[in-house]
Amino acid sequence: MTDARDTPGVRAETAGGVIAVDRAIDLLDAFRWGDDGLSLAELANRTGLHKTTILRLAVSLQAAGMLARSIGGEFRLGANILKLSAILRASQRLDREAQPFLEKLAAECRESASLFIRDGEARICLARAEAEQSVRDAPRRLLPLALDDTSAGLVLRGLEGNWVGEAGTPFRPIFTSGVTDPQTASLSAPVFDAEGDIVGSMTVSGPAFRLTAEIARQHAPKLAVQAEAFSASLGYRAEMPPTRSTAPRKERRASQTAKNGTR
Template identity: 40%
Template sequence: MTAQTRSSASLEGVASAGRALTLLSAFRRGDDAVTLAELTARTGLVKTTIMRLAISLEEHGYLVRLPDGSYRLGAELFRLGSIYQQSFRVEVYVMPALEKLVAETSESASFYVRSGEHRLCLYRVDSPHRLRLHVRQGDMLPMDSSAIAQVLRIFGTIPLPLEAAATEVPLYTGGERDPHVAGLATPVFGPGESFAGALCLTGPVTRLTPEAAIKAGPMLLNTAADLTRSLGGVLPVGRP
């Protein structure tokens, strides 16, 4: 291979990488799935180029192609985003907040974010009680009807839907995913009014009763407000 050929191949590789990044950057906050036609309009790339790039991005977990031919971002981007998040040592703020909640309530405290149709336990501090829900950091759970999933679903859309303004937090559910488990959850926000994740308490339904949740609610809300401020966030209008 001549020097000119190697140079041409290198330039072609750079151009291809640039187009792939352009495709990924076309996804916007609030997108669930984006059609091929919409990606074409957003990027200026032709459909055949997008489809070719998408095959490689799918293989590496950056994109997911849905049965109807539309695309959504893949879990690999979320993994990289988690690494990026950790590089800013978000845990320096989140972990003390969780430890404070556990000390005040004796129930397990966690911080969840959404990953597609799953919720990811990003940080967690276990209850000192032997009877507790055994979830570990990094565990993926379904986006069910639990209080945690509801908070992620309602507040994770930008701009916030009308439902968010009408939703009284913290949300409490008992036995939604597991008949023996109860949860209490509220949103945490990042810079501006961007959604950061769900701060929650979980415990057995026999201990984290509706009455216990009412008592723990103000502690959870105050901790979420403090954490929002620590992350550079602003509580939406109407939130304490």
């Protein structure tokens, strides 16, 4: 029995969508982290679509630059996917996106919560939710600070430190106290983007007499949950191994290519 939805030229609509578009999305969504290319058989296995349907969809996707095919016949994502990804990353407003997560974290920990980003050899407090405490840490927003050995500085540089909380997770926080100010302590976890690069440090900070190592251990799971949720909103997926690097991947690839060329 022939399904009209698989007949060339027939464009069937679902409730709120178009089947051909849904299937094209399924086809693109079949690609996973680490895939260099997929055969027609593997795409059929992952999507449940007939091979003839996949080939029809591939024609349109290739014409739009969303899909490409190698000489060997394997399919891979096209250049326009990278273009859209770059546009998305450039258009994202980290400060605006971070605010709900910071506010929830500040309410749960009853300490100030901030998002720090790296700007060259400085760190900047991009967004902040104040603690409901009369005595609190208060870094000024958008003012360049030293990329030091505070928890935020260590996270932004992809370095290790005094880990607290559950091991084995990329969002495990680092705790520091009295590094640049003897009266201030902080707890920080990385924020990853869709490519697994560190784009920020989500930080809980407060007076050292209140934010002790013991209290930091209690706050660590709360921070890890919010850092992971914010990262997921930026496109990070748990199955993707993070790089723990703050250098964009294209810069690291260029650097590696240069090194290989001088060997």
